[in-house]
Amino acid sequence: MASLFKEQAKLSAYRDRRFSGTQEEFDEALRTSTTVYIGNVSFYTTEEQLYELFSRAGEIKKIIMGLDKNTKTPCGFCFVLFYSREDTEDAVKYVSGTILDDRPIRVDFDWGFQEGRQWGRGRSGGQVRDEYRTDYDPARGGYGKLVQKE
Ligand code: GTA
Numbered sequence: 189m190a191s192l193f194k195e196q197a198k199l200s201a202y203r204d205r206r207f208s209g210t211q212e213e214f215d216e217a218l219r220t221s222t223t224v225y226i227g228n229v230s231f232y233t234t235e236e237q238l239y240e241l242f243s244r245a246g247e248i249k250k251i252i253m254g255l256d257k258n259t260k261t262p263c264g265f266c267f268v269l270f271y272s273r274e275d276t277e278d279a280v281k282y283v284s285g286t287i288l289d290d291r292p293i294r295v296d297f298d299w300g301f302q303e304g305r306q307w308g309r310g311r312s313g314g315q316v317r318d319e320y321r322t323d324y325d326p327a328r329g330g331y332g333k334l335v336q337k338e
Pocket of ligand 1 (some may be wrong): 190204227254310315
C-alpha cells in the first residue's frame with residue numbers, strides 16, 4: 189500500500205477538482221493518458237514554439253493553448269497531446285524545467301483533455317494560482333490579479 193502511494197505521489201501533485209470520477213480513476217488516468225499539462229508558460233510563447241520544443245519528446249497529436257476566458261488570449265498554460273505513452277513520459281522526464289522564453293516550464297501528467305479545460309478558472313478569467321501571485325511578472329500580465337485589485 190505504501191509503495192502504491194509513493195508511485196502516485198510521483199505522478200502529479202495536482203488534483204483536478206472538476207474530475208468527476210473516483211481517486212482511483214483519476215490515478216489510473218494519470219498512469220495511462222497521453223496528455224501533459226504545461227505550466228509557467230509566458231503569455232507571449234506561441235503554439236509554434238511549444239510545438240518545436242515538445243516534438244523533441246515525440247510525435248504530437250495536438251496542442252491546446254490555455255486561454256483567459258474573458259480576453260480569449262493565452263494565459264500561461266497549455267496541454268500537449270501525444271500519440272504514445274512513452275513519448276508522454278519522456279516529455280515529463282526530459283522537457284520539464286526547460287527554459288522557454290526565459291522561464292522554466294513545468295510539465296505535468298494530466299488526466300486527459302476535455303472541452304472547457306482550455307479556459308482559465310480564475311475569477312478574473314486567467315489561471316487561479318496566477319491571481320494569488322504577489323510578485324511582478326511582466327511576461328504574465330504584471331502583478332497577480334488579486335493584488336492589482338487592492
Ligand atoms: N495536469 O498542475 C496542474 C494543473 N494546473 C495548475 C491547472 N491545470 C492543471 N493540470 C495539471 N496539472 O483545465 C489545468 C486545470 C484546468 C486548466 C486551468 O489547467 O485542470 P486553473 O489553473 O485556472 O485552475 O486551470 P485550477 O487548476 O483549478 O487551479 P489551482 O491552482 O489548482 O487552484 C485550486 C484551488 O486552490 C482554488 O480553490 C484556489 O482558490 C486555491 N489556490 C490556488 N493558489 C492559491 C494560493 N496561492 N493561495 C491560496 N489559495 C490558492
